Amino acid sequence: MSKLRVIFHVNETLKWDVALANITNLLRDVGDAGAEVLVLSNGPSVEAYADGEKMKKIEELAGRGVKFLACRNSLKNLCASGTLCLNEENLPEYIGVVPAGVTELIRRQAEGFAYIKP
Amino acid sequence: MSKLRVIFHVNETLKWDVALANITNLLRDVGDAGAEVLVLSNGPSVEAYADGEKMKKIEELAGRGVKFLACRNSLKNLCASGTLCLNEENLPEYIGVVPAGVTELIRRQAEGFAYIKP
Amino acid sequence: MSKLRVIFHVNETLKWDVALANITNLLRDVGDAGAEVLVLSNGPSVEAYADGEKMKKIEELAGRGVKFLACRNSLKNLCASGTLCLNEENLPEYIGVVPAGVTELIRRQAEGFAYIKP
Structure with a gap:
């Protein structure tokens, strides 16, 4: 069977834990090599990429092949709001922008990835 | 026209009423034979399968051809949390796990079903 | 590259601002001619079509080619609830029902549009 392909959409910080648990369950079910998994974070949820607790889990999943992405507009808005400025260059290499x-x-x-909104 | 195919994703208990109303509207619009409808419940929302009020509506829709599914991980988590233990064998036959x-x-x-998150 | 096609699903009034910002970002990224964008509003969120502030932004995006749709069931439910009666005939021509x-x-x-739930 060909690899399952999916993009998870996280746009609220409160949804991160559900998303990360979903992905852990998915990989347990089909194996790390059984799925191509992307996680797209936009809106205020990009702040997770500076959250130590969440980053532990994110780094572990990245090590198993999950690709994490951040929306550049959202990083700019978060900084402009005075909440948090995340410098793209300082993000770990396993987070794409x-x-x-x-x-x-x-x-x-359009490429055939399924969409899941946790 | 070929049958419409859709999977509804319910992961919060509060979203069940919206999901069930959506499906009722869909079937009124295209007819019971006009759509193949799946409902996948995960997270805490699986507790609905033990909720008398919700089960009345779920059973009625199941009788009209809608297939309801529960995530086994979520059933286990619900039981482990001490909230509610739903024995798979005791679930009505119209609920798959x-x-x-x-x-x-x-x-x-991937099979061509549309995705809707109520 | 062919046009990107997407349908945004808005079913909660609180999600309108996120949806409209998402669409603005999308058009800035790919150009007004680079995407075919639909917005389907159902549930209580159809009340936005009578909200002056939101309608300013909706009208602007409609002028750039975005198509806005309302669910007739939802318009009827909103009226029946006593909250607001929106006459279909009085809706601006850029809002379809x-x-x-x-x-x-x-x-x-099924036609190939991507689905996004803001």
């Missing part, structure tokens, strides 16, 4: 998160969500679905 | 709800959501989309 | 919002969400995905 895309110009607009929604474009990524559309392109990936 | 899948090992991991997210896998089902991905597989069905 | 469909018999059942969920049917539209399924049909469009």
Whole structure:
């Protein structure tokens, strides 16, 4: 059977724990090599990429092949709001940055990725 | 026109009423034979399968061809949390159990089912 | 590259601002001609079509080619609840009405549109 492909959409910080548990369950079910998993974070939820507790789990899943993405617009808005400024260059190498998160969500679905909103 | 195919994703108990109303509207619009409808419940929302009020509506829709699914991981977590232990064998026959709800959501989309998150 | 196609699903009034910001970011990223964008509103969120502030932004995006849709069931429910009666004939011409919002969400995905739930 071919690899399952999916993009998870996280746009609220409160949804991260559900998303990370979903992905852990998925990999337990089909094996790390059984799925190509992307996680697109936009809106205020990009703040998780500076959250020590969440980053432990994110790093572990990244080590198992999950790709994490941040929306550049959202990083800029978070900084402009005075909440948190995350410098792209300082993000761990396993977190990619895309110009607009929604474009990524559309392109990936057009390529055949399933969409899941935890 | 070929049958419409859709999988509804319910992961919060509060979203059940919206999901069941959505499905009722869909079937009124295209007819019971016009759509193949799956409902995948994961997370704490699986508790609905022990909720008398919700089960009345679920049973009625199941009688009209809608297939309801529960995530086994979520049933286990609900039991482990001390909230509610639902024995798989005691679930009505119109509720199926899948090992991991997210896998089902991905597989069905890969088969051409639309995804709706109420 | 062919046009990106997407249907945004809004079913809670509180999600409108996120949805409209998402669409603005998308069009800035790919250009107004680079995407075919639909917005399907159902549930109580259809009340936005009578909200002056939101309608300013909706009208602006409609002028750039975004198509806005309302679920007729939801318009009827909103009126029946005593909250607000929106006469279909009085809606601006850039807002379409469909018999059942969920049917539209399924049909469009079957046609190849991506689905995004803000």
